[in-house]
Amino acid sequence: MNLKELSEKLGLSQTTVSRALNGYPEVAEATRRKILEAAAKHNYRPNARAKSLATGRAMAVGHVIPVSSQHEMVNPIFADFIAGAGESYLRHGYDMVLSLVPDDEEERAYRELAAKGSVDGIIVHGPRIDDTRVEMLRKIGLPFVVHGRMSRRIDDYDWVDVNNLSAFRRATEFLLDLGHRRIALINGLVSMDFAERRLMGYVEALEERGLENDDALIRSGEMTEAYGFDATTEMLALTEPPTAFLCSSMIAAMGVRRAVELAELKLARDVSIITHDDDLSYLSNGREVPIFTATRSSVRQAGRICAERVIDLVQNPDQPAQHCLLEAELTVGQSTGPAPTNQT
């Protein structure tokens, strides 16, 4: 059933039917009611492609996910982000199109998305430190919102980010206050912007107390469980092993814990762990009492906000850039305790 058939069935013109359906005022109420009824009865839905051809609106926003051998973007954190964004799209009647692209073809992919006209806006995922996508997208002229930030950039653009720096500074301070002096940082990939900010927060907190950071205690890598495990195992074998671990994700933290327990060390007594907790639905940090002491910030919420923002941007372009800096809250759980005193 298309517009033409529907309007013929009603003995009205396509114009009138279209207007009635889209809520324009220049159609009599009685007629509108009749049209709405007929549309419902015949289960009529306007063809989205035709509609978007005519309006120039795709009613969809794109999520471009770089796939590389380096970094796997489609991860549990991404899944929760998507879930959050999806809620917003659902509410506004937008579609979400994911396209995986090899990272050496990213520019081409963005251009293509714009030229093909299959999306009205874009969410930029996994910003790297020296990311060039902002320039690119601006040149292309497609509205976009960055989930995260690009440290080295000065000009303005829309972003939604967690305050990674302050979160990790606070977490480090918390450990320092507990008497820990050798604190390991199990960070994300250094090339990622968020990882750099976290590193900065960690280093700042140490420096404030006049402590130097020890490179042997800093790791960065893809935040898998195995990575957390391996990094921790190696560090625990040091002559001066760390007494606390600051960890970039719940999943990696589970690896850290596994390593700690394998070493027959007791959590909170021998070794403390603080992790960043993205508040993932499948990896909630315990029920009432958090398992891990953690800096928590819901990535699902970030997804919602990003999506809302990009939709707003699509509907009202030429706004000044907005920023949303989410503060992570430090919740104390069962994984931290005072530094062991029998420390050499």
Place this chain on the structure above:
Amino acid sequence: MNLKELSEKLGLSQTTVSRALNGYPEVAEATRRKILEAAAKHNYRPNARAKSLATGRAMAVGHVIPVSSQHEMVNPIFADFIAGAGESYLRHGYDMVLSLVPDDEEERAYRELAAKGSVDGIIVHGPRIDDTRVEMLRKIGLPFVVHGRMSRRIDDYDWVDVNNLSAFRRATEFLLDLGHRRIALINGLVSMDFAERRLMGYVEALEERGLENDDALIRSGEMTEAYGFDATTEMLALTEPPTAFLCSSMIAAMGVRRAVELAELKLARDVSIITHDDDLSYLSNGREVPIFTATRSSVRQAGRICAERVIDLVQNPDQPAQHCLLEAELTVGQSTGPAPTNQT
């Protein structure tokens, strides 16, 4: 830059340019070359919406994800599936559109997708035991592939699934062979098809040895870490606690392990765990030696296969239904050992 402009610039008709670009034979090689060059130079991409209006092809496949208070579909397993499917779409030039829909509006959502014409085919996620979506989709006439199966259905449809029954039967047998008699099943949600098959495999293996299954040892729920932990904690408190746990996912298994360790029990010695391992990139089951003894089957691979299949189905409709049953391999890791002999 659109077709019209490009063809004017070349002094050719839109027809010829279109044909040259789409590889039709009725255009001279010299002309074609000239056209391709100009297209590349001006960075011309055909507008996808216009193209799909004209061809009737959306070049996109939809993934409909029911969002309900009951069951959260956007989980880490889903993420890996999507990643796999995405690879296939990338290879074939298809887009992937995700739409979250409230589960009481699923029918409406599928109809809408079909009527709106924004996708050519659909992947059905999370089939439930008494799922009616097959009928619905068939009535609508949209090609689809189910990831999983619907147990109670007789008529034929395309699906890609892991052999859950045989996987869990083998896992159960493996534990029985190790002398375990009280084996707990930490299953997925009962309403899910895969969970029922796993239960069947488990029960069959027990019955074969003349054992009855004890309802106190069977749980089903959303496969989160916390769920695994809670279920295990409760069962370990039974007067006759299980000596082995059969677990439906790595994430839940991590919760099981946490509970086991909290109870000061030693894995493989006091308590054994076998889990199903979807071979998630972020939760790999150890490096050389698997952490958990597991029935492994890559859900990412399943994603690839599903996507390939649905594309094939879109391009060549009216094929007889195909099925792909993936066998899970049982890999022995560090989480299983003979049943403790000091058993009461």
Place this chain on the structure above:
DNA sequence: ATCGATTTCCAAAGCGCTTTGGGCGCCGTC
């Protein structure tokens, strides 16, 4: 030179929708 076959190209008709620019009847007003 003529003719049919081939090659190479084009004009124009859609695909299903929105939207512009009226048209037509009806009202109240001077």
Place this chain on the structure above:
DNA sequence: GACGGCGCCCAAAGCGCTTTGGAAATCGAT
């Protein structure tokens, strides 16, 4: 009674592409 204004509706022109049904040009064969 003519006229401007308003309410309701319509025909038709796009949106950017594909594809049908030729037409013109080229060529070898007669």
